[in-house]
Amino acid sequence: MSDYYVRELAQREETLEEKGQALRKMQNTDEDEAELRKLDEEQKTLRKAYWYQEWKFYNWQGSIPGLIKIAYETLRENPKWYMQKELTRDCAARGGCCGRGCGCCEKRESTPGRNMGVGHCTTGCGCCSNFRECELTEKEMGDITGALRATLNYSDRAYLLTLSRAYLLGDKKVEKKVNHVDSAPKLSKWREIMGRK
Numbered sequence: 001m002s003d004y005y006v007r008e009l010a011q012r013e014e015t016l017e018e019k020g021q022a023l024r025k026m027q028n029t030d031e032d033e034a035e036l037r038k039l040d041e042e043q044k045t046l047r048k049a050y051w052y053q054e055w056k057f058y059n060w061q062g063s064i065p066g067l068i069k070i071a072y073e074t075l076r077e078n079p080k081w082y083m084q085k086e087l088t089r090d091c092a093a094r095g096g097c098c099g100r101g102c103g104c105c106e107k108r109e110s111t112p113g114r115n116m117g118v119g120h121c122t123t124g125c126g127c128c129s130n131f132r133e134c135e136l137t138e139k140e141m142g143d144i145t146g147a148l149r150a151t152l153n154y155s156d157r158a159y160l161l162t163l164s165r166a167y168l169l170g171d172k173k174v175e176k177k178v179n180h181v182d183s184a185p186k187l188s189k190w191r192e193i194m195g196r197k
């Protein structure tokens with residue numbers, strides 16, 4: 001779940017940054033000045049929130065049990081790991097950019113210091129709000145995130161999907177690494193857990 005927060009914050013900041021740049025280009029009235037100051041303030045708040053969520057995300061990563069962690073890390077070695085069919089479909093179903101032709105998720109680059117924010121659309125995606133021609137308020141964003149958390153632990157489920165898929169396909173890279181870890185339970189045991197006999 002914290003991986004969703006991290007992405008949301010990174011995307012929101014990016015959207016604010018773009019707004020700020022557009023405003024700066026044509027700023028001449030006092031109103032624009034005030035708006036710019038407000039944007040700067042908002043960005044500062046977001047940066048703080050990002051810091052906190054990133055820290056939580058690191059903690060969560062540290063708590064992943066051994067064998068799953070290896071699979072997790074191996075998959076993450078590919079910077080576009082999240083462009084897996086299941087996750088892309090999930091994004092499209094939520095009305096994210098993967099359902100349209102813009103290709104934002106695939107193109108999403110990590111900004112320096114925000115490398116954990118790469119992934120599929122969140123409520124903070126600027127392209128999504130442009131498409132809908134409206135922006136969610138702070139409260140509405142919170143409601144959506146809350147609903148997500150209530151239904152399922154989104155990120156955990158997504159990772160499990162990716163991981164199980166890697167195992168079902170017999171990802172050679174993962175398998176090789178797993179076989180090098182003595183303390184890890186047998187691969188067959190893992191497959192049993194994932195429902196593959």
Ligand SMILES: [Zn+2]
Pocket residue numbers: 096097104121122125126127128
């Ligand atoms: Zn989007």
Ligand SMILES: [Zn+2]
Pocket residue numbers: 097102103104105127128
């Ligand atoms: Zn887009």
Ligand SMILES: [Zn+2]
Pocket residue numbers: 088091092096097098105119120121
């Ligand atoms: Zn997407």
